[in-house]
Amino acid sequence: MTRTELETPHGRCLIIDLxxxxxASLPAAEQVLAKALGxxxxxxxxxxxxxxxxxxxxxxxxxxxxxxxxxLPAGFVGSISHKGSRAAAIVAPAGLGHIGIxxxxxxxxxxxxxxxxxTADEQRTIGDDGxxxxxxxxxxxxxxxxxxxxxxxxxGFTEVSLVVGPPGECSVTVVDRSAxxxxxxxxxxxxxGHWVATARAxxx
Ligand SMILES: CC(C)(COP(=O)(O)OP(=O)(O)OC[C@H]1O[C@@H](n2cnc3c(N)ncnc32)[C@H](O)[C@@H]1OP(=O)(O)O)[C@@H](O)C(=O)NCCC(=O)NCCS
Numbered sequence: 001m002t003r004t005e006l007e008t009p010h011g012r013c014l015i016i017d018l019x020x021x022x023x024a025s026l027p028a029a030e031q032v033l034a035k036a037l038g039x040x041x042x043x044x045x046x047x048x049x050x051x052x053x054x055x056x057x058x059x060x061x062x063x064x065x066x067x068x069x070x071x072l073p074a075g076f077v078g079s080i081s082h083k084g085s086r087a088a089a090i091v092a093p094a095g096l097g098h099i100g101i102x103x104x105x106x107x108x109x110x111x112x113x114x115x116x117x118x119t120a121d122e123q124r125t126i127g128d129d130g131x132x133x134x135x136x137x138x139x140x141x142x143x144x145x146x147x148x149x150x151x152x153x154x155x156g157f158t159e160v161s162l163v164v165g166p167p168g169e170c171s172v173t174v175v176d177r178s179a180x181x182x183x184x185x186x187x188x189x190x191x192x193g194h195w196v197a198t199a200r201a202x203x204x
Pocket of ligand 1: 044045048049064067068069070079080081082083101102103140141143144145146148149155156157158159160
């Protein structure tokens with residue numbers, strides 16, 4: 001098992017690679033969740049829940065809400081992402097907004113996703129930089145996980161526009177503020193060949 005801890009502006013983050021995640025290591029209620037999934041999703045669930053539980057310092061089961069988000073113990077907010085055998089989790093005290101995390105390979109996308117996930121402004125800024133496309137994707141997925149628990153609806157990739165600076169810096173503009181009444185912050189870094197993106201959102 002490998003583990004890397006990160007302090008981010010949105011909470012404490014843990015990235016783990018369990019090698020061979022085992023359902024038997026989960027609390028009984030989570031085993032029920034896991035058994036309903038296919039093999040790959042089972043391994044993801046074990047790794048993500050293991051990272052989140054370690055950050056929380058709990059042995060309690062972490063179930064999922066009706067939209068798929070993890071249900072944190074009272075007093076905490078948190079989020080999970082997986083990529084291959086790695087999982088990332090983030091936790092923060094409740095009260096400052098909902099948070100999200102995403103982990104992606106820091107390489108150009110295998111499919112041409114740029115036109116689907118980028119606003120016209122972002123497409124102009126990025127040009128043909130494929131790694132910038134996956135970085136924008138990671139930041140927007142982290143944003144989605146922070147925003148969905150507030151608005152409880154699908155949020156499209158072009159509902160927010162990013163200006164991505166050097167590591168740690170990203171400004172977020174909500175394109176239609178009445179359709180998406182939230183304030184969003186985002187952060188990112190590159191770690192061991194992966195983008196790690198985090199976000200925090202609050203109702204405006
Ligand atoms: C839900 C979604 C963000 C998951 O991302 P992914 O890259 O497929 O998968 P990841 O491994 O990064 O994340 C999966 C985790 O997201 C979390 N998640 C799922 N639904 C969620 C929701 N509605 N809200 C918050 N977190 C959610 C879960 O913890 C899940 O892991 P688990 O089932 O093991 O607990 C993605 O599939 C999706 O539907 N995106 C919607 C569109 C979007 O991102 N728009 C951008 C708006 S700016």
